[in-house]
Amino acid sequence: MKIAITSKGNTLESELDPRFGHCAFFTIYDKTSGGFEVIPNPYKGSEEQAGTLAVKFLKDKGVEKIVSGDFGLKVKPLLDSLLIQMIVIKKPNITISQIIALINH
Amino acid sequence: MNPPIVRGFKPYGKEQGADNLEAITLNFEEYEALKLCDYDMYNHSQASAIMNVSRPTFTRIYASARIKISKAFVEGRQIEIEGGKVYFDSEWFRCSSCGCNFNNPHMQEKVTSCALCGSKEVSSYPSNNEETATEDTCYCPTCGFEKRHQHGNRCNKELCPTCNKPMKRRGRQ
Structure with a gap:
């Protein structure tokens, strides 16, 4: 299962980016194989539709869960209809490796 | 809407003589109305569209939220955020x-x-x-497909996406 985590930087020690559409990087973690890839968000700078475009982008990558700080009003119904699970973490300084540790519990 | 990140607020540093009064219950819809209007800076008609209520209803919800919050401030009461039809x-x-x-x-x-x-x-x-889950849904009498009722849209004018028959409002004939 693939899980996307929005991150501020491209290492495992980077923090969770609280925004979804305009986050800096997506860390896509594969729970079955344990591997991960970090992809710069192609829609970081776009002024409109960043969230919806990012959803399509992640859907094409086969992501089933997304971990972020918040999701916008347009993104939520879209993710609902695509059956992608949203996980909201309201801790400002949590790092990607901490989240991956939580996923693997 | 997103659920609020806390369940309520507590006053601190009470003056002597202030009694322990009952908490004020702020409903989820009042919280959301206040958030959309004053935090996200939408105007009333945009916010009412987001919340799927009419504009006057939104203003009523918003006014009630402000009355409750000011009451809690002035009387030093706790605020609990819960319940409501959301x-x-x-x-x-x-x-x-x-x-x-x-x-x-x-x-x-x-x-x-x-x-x-x-x-x-x-x-x-x-x-x-239990009241929180809204019963305001439309359904298809033929295949049982359900969707949330869109405020302002007549259900019998909408067609079911699977069998193309008109939908019905739940609980009404």
């Missing part, structure tokens, strides 16, 4: 082990463990109020 974007759950909120896109499967850390300490988000 519809969350999808069913949301909260894990008390890692503190995250998550939704359940696969409605047919029951949520027993946290999506992130796998702990069993999960509770569904309006946990103690």
Whole structure:
């Protein structure tokens, strides 16, 4: 299962980016194989539709869960209809490796 | 809407003589109205569209939220955020082990463990109020397909996406 985590930087020690559409990087973690890839968000700078475009982008990558700080009003119904699970973490300084540790519990 | 990140607010530093008064209950819809208007800076008609209520209704909800909050401020009461007739974007759950909120896109499967850390300490988000789940749905009499009622749209003018028959409002004939 693939899980996307929005991150501020491209290492495992980077923090969770609280925004979804305009986050800096997506860390896509594969729970079955344990591997991960970090992809710069192609829609970081776009002024409109960043969230919806990012959803399509992640859907094409086969992501089933997304971990972020918040999701916008347009993104939520879209993710609902695509059956992608949203996980909201309201801790400002949590790092990607901490989240991956939580996923693997 | 997103559930609020806290369940309420407490006053501190009480003057002598201030009694322990009952808490004020701020409904989820009042919280959401206040958030949309004063935090997200939408105007009343935009916010009413987001909340799927009419503009006058929105203004009523918003006014009631402000009255309650000012009462809590002036009288030094606690605020509890709970209840009310709300519809969350999808069913949301909260894990008390890692503190995250998550939704359940696969409605047919029951949520027993946290999506992130796998702990069993999960509770569904309006946990103690049965009124919170809205009964305002439209359904298709032929195949049983259900969707949320869109305010201002007549259900019998809408067609079911699977069998193309007119929909009906639940609880009404």
